[in-house]
Amino acid sequence: MSVAPAKKSSTKRTLLLAALGVILLDAFAIFMFGGVGLNNFPGDVIKRSLEPIVPHVVFDLGGDPTHAASLFDFYPSITGSIIMSWVVMAVVIIPLTIVARRLKETPSGVQNFLEFAIESLSSFAMGIGGPGAKRFITFFLACFLFIVVSNWSGLIPGVGRVHEFRAPTSDVNVTVGLALVAFAYFHYQGVRALGFGGYLGKFFATKGANPIEKAINHFVGALEFLLEIVKPVTLAMRLFGNIYGGELALTVMTTITLAFIPLALYGLELFVGLMQGIIFSVLVLVFTMLAMEGHHEEGHDEHSPAAAGDGATAGAESRVAAH
């Protein structure tokens, strides 16, 4: 009992001393260099240290030095976010490949941790998609790992400040690419489950007894179509907005306050990065499950065919297991 309070006060003292040291260092730097970058302190300094929304071109492949980079650009070039996404891919793929090559019967060390992580993630995905979601777990895991590692890569000090590295998901081109991949994936799964004609029948419903019903069905089909267009846009914009906005907030906080105060925001950004990874991959899974459902009139049937199938399968399995 007598040890704990002494320890607590000593950590507090250490923190206070560190904060004092940082303040002294700041004062010393201002004294030495006369506040070179500090004219018009809050406004201009923040403006100068903000990360631009257009990614910086590192290697120019198009051979046109006068080309001005814009946000949505089809000019062949390698930007900082592309380089960082290669780094992220290496960080995700190489350890997993090495561990997968040397699988042991009794897991230990890294293999133990990875098995725990992947098993809990896949049971999380199964909880959302049901037993039918087993086929999509690989895509779910791929989305999750790439996005979370990308989000966290932007929190490494220096990434985003130097031109050569920038967190991939803080670049709108990368998130639009991810959303298009997801879009193609869940439509492919829908077509595979329902057949091409059945899948198109969702959007161009021609059934109906009388003209009014037919018109309503056409309207519902058009609405479905709109929903499909909105899906990838929302996926891309949410990821980009959260990550880029978080990085801007971190920059502003680090500029106008002392060290240690942005640490709280740093912790929040770690959490937001994880949450956005979960939300993106869960939404892709949910959209895949919804794309595989057949089209049916609202309110006429209680359960969708896919969900009823899931229930039947689970029941059958438990009955099989009973004997």
Added chain:
Amino acid sequence: MSTLDPAPKSEREFGDPRLESPQNPDEVVGLMSDIGKGAYLALFSQIGISLLIANLGGALLGHWIDGQLNSGPIFLILGFVGGFTAGAVAAARLVQRTLRHLDALDAATKTAKREREARERDAARLKGRVE
């Protein structure tokens, strides 16, 4: 439970044996009921952002049409209202379908749980009779 092991069947169905956990499928279903609520978080996030995108898209489209036709802010207002309506209906449909999916899943989980409990009770009774 011993005569017909369900594991080989699911391996044949899904192909990749590395993804198969050694657990009984019933137990996987039981596990899912506790942690499978991340979908609600994602769904809630999706409602707001799809409304935002549809509303903003409709308004900007209306503004563009106004610029082309040199008319007043008629199409802007129309686009604003129409975009909001379309976004609301789209979000409502998404929520309705997802909730139905989750409810069906929940019901299946509960059924499997009840059946397992009944089976365990039966097994216990049988055991007592044999002894």
Added chain:
Amino acid sequence: MDQLQAGIAALGVIGPALGVGIATAAAASAIGRNPEAAGAIRGVFIIGAAFAEGLGVLAIVLGILSLVL
């Protein structure tokens, strides 16, 4: 001036924020009282919170439009 307009428009998010907070608190206490009905309560909560959020979205869109137009 445009930025001031946008800021004032975005202040409208305060109302939905309060609404969603109250709804979450009510849903949490309802689930605590009756854990069996958690699924149904979650569904009602999602729908109610979505209504509140829709009004907040209107405020944000007006703010963005006052910057863009």
